[in-house]
Amino acid sequence: MRAAVVDVFGGPERVEVVRVPVPRPGPGQVRVRVRAAGVNPVDGAVRAGVFGGEGQRIGLGWDVAGEVDAIGADVVGRAVGERVVGLHYGAVKPLGTHAEYAVLDASALAAAPVSVDDPAAAVLPLSGLTAARAVDLLALPAGSSVLVTGAAGVVGGLAVQLAVRAGLVVTALAGAEDEAVVRALGATAFVPRGATPAEPVDGVLDAAVLGEAALELVRDGGVYVGLRPGAAPAARRRIRVLVQEVAADGAHLARLVELVDAGALVLRVSDTYPLAQAHLAHARLAKGGARGRVVLTAA
Template sequence: MPKAYVFTRYGGPETEALVDVDRPRPGPGQVLVAVRAAGVNPVDWKQRTGYRRPGESGERIFPAVFGNEVAGVVVETGADVTGFAPGDEVFGNTAAGGYAEYALLATGITAAKPAALSFPDAATLPVAAATAYDGVHQLGLPAGATLLVTGAGGGVGVAVVQIARALGLRVVGVASEGKKELLESLGAVHVTSGPGWAERARLAAPDGVDGVFDLVGGEVLHEAAGLPADRAALITAGAPAEEVERLGGARVARARNAEVLRAVADLVVRGELDPHVTRTYPLEQADRALREVEDGHARGKVVIVTGTEI
């Protein structure tokens, strides 16, 4: 039987297990893919604790498979599916988890994988890169403007920096000292996170900050709200909508469509976006992959790989 990495109830790492599961069957508008790579994101472990993404409703069915983004090969299509056929290499957002040998994808948020794009790189795009793309375009800052990014050293942050730089923005990235070299290599001005970071950011951007892309939330978001002249230019993917709206800003408005997936894949192929896959783990070590992200030690993206066709 196929294997999948699941959580059996809400809680901590003790709820996780690698188990045998039935091979999924695609429903209308879905494709079944043999997973070649699955991206690992903070939202994965947060969902294990009971977190729901904006717009999610209904009770989760246990055991629940981890993972929200994969790349793989179509093996079966559901009813009313056009544009995809068995053998196609694709990537997209999962319908019911992706840390598995097989996963279901909804065709509306699935795209063909360019031949020049590896499976591991493709698997990082539907969550982190697409969130970054949506947010940067939501802000709509003109070339030459200054964008401040909190949590700039993580998977989404690294993508934000690169997409913003490709659009001609000046970027100030707030992250730990250990991520200074990475951010500077991407063309960002690094500001060390921790107490006093906002004042350091003001010194790094003496002409002011035109927009803020927050990926941390909490106290960091509240401090960041005081930086842009117009709080409408404050967006977050790290805090609930009601929290940022009280500060005058907004959540990142996710498009969640194939058009955005194709756009970010094109950025990678053109060399304007490097997903920075820094570590890969086999499915049998999914626990180690998730711990690296949950503990905050990941630099760039962590990916789970399955099979041999990578």
């Protein structure tokens, strides 16, 4: 089968599509025929060597949407041919989801949403679980004010939607050109990048990784939730500083799928590329400015 890998760290040109053996599922695992796979910022970081692994061949890709192709021992509740989505957690691994087949733990999978196609479904696992975990960590009562930075991005946009569903009053911080986008996602108020809210907020969900600048916008005794381990600002003024760490969680993913199928969670795709053009997908990711996820497809 074909798989996108990096043998030497660097830019998008280091992404290669090579031939490798088709993986076999072990006990508790499922093999998925990949129909679509998101290209996330973490993939760019892996490619650049941020997580180490020098000298190894590293497979790329965390998100997957596709069909169950084979089932390992001790797996229940999955059937060959079933459409699924899942998160293949891990930065340094020999094979990821940017491949024709991927093997995941059965516990990382959920039935795919029926209301969207495979590229859109592939947006959900990593970004959806990240946003949902961050909103959960806010742990604020309904009616509390929350600022979401990077609200026009994929994770930020999902966080806006989930925070609104949690009863929070959301202010979105994004580029001036994105006001209509974030308001359509449910934000009550808008702050253009570089400006600040008129009053401190009860909490910040810092999808843009602004760090100290975002912490300054939180009231005394409020909460700051970051998305990148190791990048959170130091706590002060009795502000709770928390950082979400995503995990493969099929049960939680299934609840997000229900929201998608209920029309309560919008998934955005910016560009699609066939697996053979994985390097171009990475170049699009590196260019920035996408208002949706870059996705690799099986074609």
